[in-house]
Amino acid sequence: MDRKDKQLRKDIAAGPARSVLLAGVGGQGILRASDILCRVIMEAGLDVKKSEVHGMAQRGGCVTSHVRYGQKVYSPIERKGNVDILLAFEKLEALRYLDYLKPSGRIIVNETEIYPPAVNLGTMPYPDNAVALIRQGFSTVKVIKARDLAAAAGNIRAENTVLLGALSPWLDFAPDLWERVLKESFPTRTLDANRQAFHLGRDYREGEGGG
């Protein structure tokens, strides 16, 4: 662990537990992404807890994963109004969980639409101004086309890794720590694509900043 890491660990440990809320739709790789995030945090020497719900909810329903970390973490779930970062795998799910954020909370939103049944049936519209609505309440919003970047990395299923990459500069953990955990998390067959997906996400800048 280098000096920068030690300082970061000290800073985080000094404050209250921080939290990231990952939200999306079953099948988008949310649980895998939050597993990787937790391992990075654990390897950085911090306490970490995460929570999600399996079972019936996973059949095409909303999937969320709460990740909380710090010197000592008690609750694995964060309360509404207290999340630091929302990592939304889908635009509608970003809107659905906005009220979990702190007023100063930051958002990364994947520019993708997965229609729920009511939209498919034509009985309810899919909000066409989701990103604008998000920007209304929050000043730090990063919009990213993770699917395109995953495709560019050679594996459209690596959307979740692109989003982790996009999240990584906001968390300040050392890049080689991410690198190591990624290596341990994927089979050789898909490691290169995922590694590239992570870097494409990490280097992505467009759409960041105030709205």
Next chain:
Amino acid sequence: MKLLMSGNEAIARGAYECGVSFGAGYPGTPSTEILEEFSKYEGVYAEWAPNEKVALEVGIGAAVAGAKALVTMKHVGVNVAADPLFTVSYTGTNGALVIITADDPSLHSSQNEQDNRNYAKFAKLPMLEPADSDEARRFVRIAFEMSAAFDTPVFLRSTTRVSHSKSVVVAETPVPLEERRELRIDPAKYVMVPAMARMRRVEVEKRLRALRAFAETFPENRMEIRNGEAGIITAGMPYNYAKDVLPDCSYLKLGLVHPLPERLIRKFAASVKKLYVIEELDPFLEEQIRAMGIEVTGKELFPYTNEFDPGVIAGAMGLKTDASIKPPEVVIPPRPPNLCPGCPHRGLFHVLGKLKATFVAGDIGCYTLAFMKPLAGLHSCICMGASIGMAHGMSKALGEKGRGKVVGVIGDSTFLHSGITPLLNLAYNQGEAVIVICDNRTTAMTGMQEHPATGYTLQGTKTKEVDFQALATVLGIDSVREIDPYDLKNTRTVMKEELARGGSSLVVSRRSCVLFKRHSPETRKPLRVNANKCIGCRNCLDLGCPPIAWRSFKDRPAHEIVKNAKKQDGNSYIDADSCTGCTLCQQVCKVGAIEEVE
């Protein structure tokens, strides 16, 4: 060694670390992964039983033979296992027997929200309740030690948030507990006829007294004294929520939630000015503490229903919560769980939903989701196996009025869990109903577990495979048929014929779960809508298939609009990325507008 583990993985790890090598259970969210993870450890034997009652009986047998046995189930599974449970409490266990009950506050994936701490009191058994993964790991070992020391089954209660949250676990090297397996004949202890059960009954009370004394000094019943103003008695996951919101209060955190340490509770109560009990679901601790004559605040403030989180506790305590964000002013369409693209249940329930004036008694599984629109092909869901008994009862009650109008549907795993006896009853008492086994060749809802009709065991050994048709025939069912739910026309024909013929019928609707690769390795070509043919009739949308969406002509540029019918106001669209090519939409399309993607 530090590992990030879910509560379920940690329970399995804890059992492995203390040398447990025998496990049985039935899958059920949120308990499933415990036995799955346990079964992977070197040198252990673990099996899926057809249901929780059998799993517990298997565990009792193993324990009487001297083994340390782990039995796992979800909260409602304990209802199924309740019969042996209440009597094994009398006999004791010889080796050791630990029963995991995984409760589901908030009903994330269950039909009710029962608080299984009540079972500990009811069956007079000790119950431990961990608050996170590392406690789960440690408490399993304690549970086995208690079971051996007190000759009693021991409950370990988890909840969804403990089972499915991950936290840091400090894994230890396995140190096996002593175990001596041998045949042991002791009728006075294990033959529970009234005369002997009366003797054992006395032993149960003696054991409870000893456990109460144990609880007083049990180190996991832990006092954390901060200040003398407010004290909180709590256990399990709510302890974490409370610690986050109320870090300056004093705590009595109970690791053992039954029996309670009365002297310790009195001591703690005397050390604070105001005493709170923070517990999810029933006022289980609160009522017992109040019965001790101690003044306590609990359910006046805290809800009876749903799981808590730190926000619930802050709200109940009247604390100012952080300025929360106003939700955006937009209607956010709900995203309920749905049958997957290519799900074989969809074809069956499309047919059942269109049968006029027919009651479809449902059961527990993915197919329960077929109650929702647009399929609307299922009309009840009570518990595992209820469909068949209910269909029979309804047919008997309605008599002539119900003839040809009562169907019962049940999954393959659910049928083997508790559908065989009601099917026998249907034949024996000559009910008039058509029972459909939705046989997707696996226990799909909980994540593809093996069962007695899959041909494999939990640990991957090839084994015998139940033949549903032959079974129904020997039970005395009048007519037995098989259908492929991907073939809508034949499914409709067979259902109509069976409903019309009277007597009892069993239809096996057989097609592997689309996510289960053992039986369907081939990939089909995805389908697309040919806009030059689509007349916008919405027949395909009636399937409620996730890749099929309605695209209104409104707001679309003129050059994109192709009208093939007079009043057409839009057309269907299929997302080729998620379409599995099951062809159901092709079969319901009257104009042949749905084609394979080249």
